[in-house]
Amino acid sequence: MSIDGKITLRQMAWLIITIRVAVVITAVASIEARQDAWIAEMGAVLIKIFMALIIVLLALRFPSKSIFQYPQLIFGKLIGTGIVLGYLWFFLFVTASLTRELGDFITTVFMPQTPIIVVIGMFVLACAYAVHMGIESITRINDIFVPILMLSFGIFFLLVWQDADLSRLRPVFVETGALQIIKSSIVASAGFMLVAAFGVLLPHVNEAKRAFPFMLAGLAVVGFMITTSVITYITVLGVDQFVMVNFEGLAVTRVIAVADFFERLDPLTMLVWVVASFIKVAVFYYCFVLGIGQLLKTEEVNLLVVPTGAAVIALSLISFESFPQLENFFLNGWVVHNHIFLLFIPASMLTTAIIFNKKEQK
């Protein structure tokens, strides 16, 4: 595994796109806001921009250090190491739970009799190979995937638009109330786990100084895509079904029937989800392995790729007993867990670094 690959700003922005696309097909986090979910998703974009800003400011203070290294510079050895261990847990757990989500999706919808360990095992094997090849390879695969994903999405929206009824979005803003929308925005923004990965990847980015505008661009594209798709889900399914179904994207895809022969496009959702999840899991997996190497100050991290894969498979199987538990966790426990690592710790690190004027020594 190469630990010093370089990625460009555009590739970084494209990573945001792919990784958020997977979310669009899985559970929409803001369903509590009912027909105002799309407003909540737009609100979530603002929170995500704030999260990205914190990570970028931290990266500018410590240009060659990652989120596994600067906590020790800011808080000292002891607390810093604690935080690093926390982030290691975060990356491992995110990898595992995303893997499990994909496995549950495949076994629920497409291959119910296939043992989930087979699905997860093969998936993690592919991811392990990608991680072994390093971040440069992952982003290059992503360069191939993004146009395919965008095209699939374009086709999807074109086909589904005839079933949409915009009046289903009304009444806007009154039924659930502003408080619920804000709450749902916070829930939805907890899905932006990539921001922690950027804490690891920004030292690898060429011209990290200009990273923020590119992140903004990526977030804008993604925000647009998520908002459009949530609007599509509500207008096609109606708000009651939107809240009821487990996989909104799949449910909408199943409604597509153009001219009697262009129908049954469910495999398209599987394609999008598997592809997007692959990049997503590979990135978090890579961050975890890199993190261990940085904590132990070793460059021989290649040895860790396979054992980590085994750990991911095991953790994904034992963390959740069933799909309802997973779903429940994604909608409830997930928020607190993620925002500790995505918002709270980065924000306190930045504040401390500013107050005590901690900077990387040149």
Add this chain to the structure above:
Amino acid sequence: MESTAKQWIKAIAVFLLITISLVNLPGCWNRVELNDRALALGLALDKAPGVDNKFMMTAEIANPSEVIAPLTGGGGGELPPAWVVSSTGWSAWEAGRNIVMQSRRRLFVAHTQVFVIGEDIAKEGLSPLMDLIMRNRELRRTAWIIIAKEATGKEILGVQHEMGGLTSDVINNLVLDSVQASAAIQIEVADFIQELVCDKCSPVAGRIEFVDPGRPEGIIDETETRDMKENITEGELLRYSGAAVFKRDRLVGWLDRKEARGLNWIRDNIGSGILVVKAPGEPERNLGIDVMFSESNISIEFTNDKPKITIEVEVEGNLGENMSNQDIIDKESLQIVEKRMAQVVRNDIEAVLKKAQELETDIFGFAMLIYQSNYKKWQELEEDWEKTFSNLPIGIVVQADVRRIGLIGEPVRAR
């Protein structure tokens, strides 16, 4: 020496990779060959005869070789193209699975085109059955949902259509072609469930019934009751017309053809249809207007906190036939025809409104409209909506136009 060892390792690695891929890639775990599947094209759900709380599922299982054989000119026709088989169980899905005991193949329902539901079970509520359709990964939500009037779904699927072929396919085509007359409604399961789970809507579903071939189709009075079981003979015809009206998930009534067309005017689902109007000047002769275009718009206003609905329908048609002796080319008679045309549409709409208000079931989505356009007012009305709905003043404005008159101007008349 070293390079050969490396080459060996490489060769073994490639071999392993290919072997592993070969094991995994050719198919998924639950691959089932087509000839091991019982391909259900239509499903019927009924109450199991004689037992409370038990369900009966009937499937029309296609016999692929017999369906294809007539096309290719092969030696088909020895076996019927489909086989109708039923089984019972304590849940609908158990009933479906129990079919395996008779069919030796597991039911494969991904190609189901129609769901026929018996009247009895529809009266008891459909939401328990709809859960299966939403939850199951195979069942398609684009299938039609149809209620069997005065019959069980099993009887409907068991009919051998005179034109031959699969009953489910026949029903599918009946539904598809019903837009030509617009006297029936087309409802996909997805739409039905959407209206079912929404607390402000009431669903409607298609209606299918037997027709006695011994009697001309048009003479049968909609309100006439007949003992259907007595009439089932070989070659019995099915008729897809009208609609089944639900209150929440319970079947509460039927719409006849006129009322179903009224519902289609309001819901803006008119494909085509013939409007029969009296000829100007000759009241005993009729004109047939072929509807080419229609558009509806429902608006709502509040006077003294009381809602008032206005339905505006714009309809355009061509003169399809003129059975009278008088042409309608002059402006005056054309206006009379258009006025009468509007009256026909208004009559349709009034009929369905009256029926729905009697049944206190809001199949038009008026509640949804109020909810969407005026949430505050809806909160006041929500509690007592059914009462409000049954006394709701509804205005109907119809704009009718005859655009074209066909190939001849003057009517054909004997001199």
